[in-house]
Amino acid sequence: MAEPQRARPKPTPETQHFWDGTKAGELRLQRCDACAHVYFPPRPFCPSCASRKVSIFKASGKGFLYSYVINHRPAAPGFTPPYAIAVVELAEGPRMMSNIIDCPQTPEALELNMKLEVAFETLDDKISLPVFRPAKG
Amino acid sequence: MRSNQVAVVGAAETTELGVIPNVSQLQLHADAALNAIADAGLKLSDIDGFATAVETPQQVCHYLGIKPTWVDGTSVGGCSFMLHVRHAAAAIEAGLCKTVLITHAESGKSMIGKAPRSIPADSLQGQFEAPFGVYGPPSMFPIPVLRFMKTYGITHEQLASVAVVQREWAAKNPRAMMKDPITVADVLNSRMIAYPFRLLQCCLVTDGGGALILTSADRARDFPRKPVYIMGTGESVETPMVSQMETFNSSRAFKTAGPLAFREAGIAHRDVDHLMIYDAFAHLPLFGLGDLGFMPHEETGKFIADGNTRPGGKLPLNTNGGGLSYMHSGMYGMYALQESVRQMRGIAPAQVPNAKISVCHGVGGMFAASGTIVFTNER
Numbered sequence: 001m002a003e004p005q006r007a008r009p010k011p012t013p014e015t016q017h018f019w020d021g022t023k024a025g026e027l028r029l030q031r032c033d034a035c036a037h038v039y040f041p042p043r044p045f046c047p048s049c050a051s052r053k054v055s056i057f058k059a060s061g062k063g064f065l066y067s068y069v070i071n072h073r074p075a076a077p078g079f080t081p082p083y084a085i086a087v088v089e090l091a092e093g094p095r096m097m098s099n100i101i102d103c104p105q106t107p108e109a110l111e112l113n114m115k116l117e118v119a120f121e122t123l124d125d126k127i128s129l130p131v132f133r134p135a136k137g
Numbered sequence: 138m139r140s141n142q143v144a145v146v147g148a149a150e151t152t153e154l155g156v157i158p159n160v161s162q163l164q165l166h167a168d169a170a171l172n173a174i175a176d177a178g179l180k181l182s183d184i185d186g187f188a189t190a191v192e193t194p195q196q197v198c199h200y201l202g203i204k205p206t207w208v209d210g211t212s213v214g215g216c217s218f219m220l221h222v223r224h225a226a227a228a229i230e231a232g233l234c235k236t237v238l239i240t241h242a243e244s245g246k247s248m249i250g251k252a253p254r255s256i257p258a259d260s261l262q263g264q265f266e267a268p269f270g271v272y273g274p275p276s277m278f279p280i281p282v283l284r285f286m287k288t289y290g291i292t293h294e295q296l297a298s299v300a301v302v303q304r305e306w307a308a309k310n311p312r313a314m315m316k317d318p319i320t321v322a323d324v325l326n327s328r329m330i331a332y333p334f335r336l337l338q339c340c341l342v343t344d345g346g347g348a349l350i351l352t353s354a355d356r357a358r359d360f361p362r363k364p365v366y367i368m369g370t371g372e373s374v375e376t377p378m379v380s381q382m383e384t385f386n387s388s389r390a391f392k393t394a395g396p397l398a399f400r401e402a403g404i405a406h407r408d409v410d411h412l413m414i415y416d417a418f419a420h421l422p423l424f425g426l427g428d429l430g431f432m433p434h435e436e437t438g439k440f441i442a443d444g445n446t447r448p449g450g451k452l453p454l455n456t457n458g459g460g461l462s463y464m465h466s467g468m469y470g471m472y473a474l475q476e477s478v479r480q481m482r483g484i485a486p487a488q489v490p491n492a493k494i495s496v497c498h499g500v501g502g503m504f505a506a507s508g509t510i511v512f513t514n515e516r
Contacts, residue, residue, distance in 0.1 A: 007256075009267070010263065019264075040265075041261050041381070066284055067385050068280065069283075069332055069333070072329045076267075076270040085331075095380060112287050
């Protein structure tokens, strides 16, 4: 029997650009052309001012650790506990859930406010996930 | 909505609570409903308004044989029943119906006749949360805790004391699942679930249900039980994705629903004799005390650790033992409402002497929704 797999996102027309971005090694966000609000998750209008004139741009990929749990049980399929489920605040403002790589999954190593940078984890030929590692320097 | 125009005249939980492997979820709805109808001295045919969550109104109404002229299927998680109370009060006042039955039941432990929860892969949660290893409420609900603790200087010991105090209340309640006393050390040494939370800071998983019957305050005088009036109500939603809350330092839904209910009731915090704050996990009473305006968030951990919410304390909180020690079928809001009604009737196992105003505050999802009801036994 195959190993249970990590949950795989299935893009919709409104989120396809985001997943095309991660596949290409870019973290893409949206900015409102009218009020300059940057937002996530993706949608074809501004949730702040309701303008439909919005642009997709490549984010810096930089952020900091806003909060997290270290999950022990029950573990999600495809994960080996303990593993951290993190919320990262991006330099551009929005927050997103992610995982922290290249870092021990311990309270001592995972310090709130630590600087992070995006990396991409390839799940298959369609999907790469944005994950974060401690920023260099 | 005007205060005290609508009253609870029937309230009951399922005959059994805990592990009930021989009863389906739908039958638990019926068991709670029949108990509440008996409590109110009514017949099923007297019910002309109906509300429930997760199960559809048509499912439960048909099973019970109810023919309603008003239904509400609001399903926003565990506080759905607070919203039902609010909506039912408005409907009764507007003349849409006269006598509303609200049911909750959940085979949360035994999973008899209960559909498993699933997150579609193309939903926003399926795309932007599920791939990162969230798996059920214990991996999601505590995600804001570390930020909250850092912002306000809340300690692990203070968060552990929430479970300790609620166990003290549960010890007074014959129907509570967990009654043995625990210490802060017991909590901090219990099995790690999702750091920073351990087993004793997470809710129970049980089977059960409850039902309420509401009617106009004028009619309520003719019922066998002491009427419990709806004094104030509030509701809101924020986001189905915990990662997308505006801030982890408070809940926007709490901060909307709570003050709405206080304003409508026309009460100040010092007027509150009894308080329920839905405690799926140990941080929720801290969020609630702060967001409802009882005190700054910074003081919430110390307030509980110092014993202010324990039996004999100045603000009795979660007096049934809460989701941590009484029971938690998955959508706990109905049990919080039942305890508020018992306290207002003066029949709670751990009765707060002379309590006249009870505030019952609920959460739905992972801070996704909120509903607050202010009850009083004086009109």
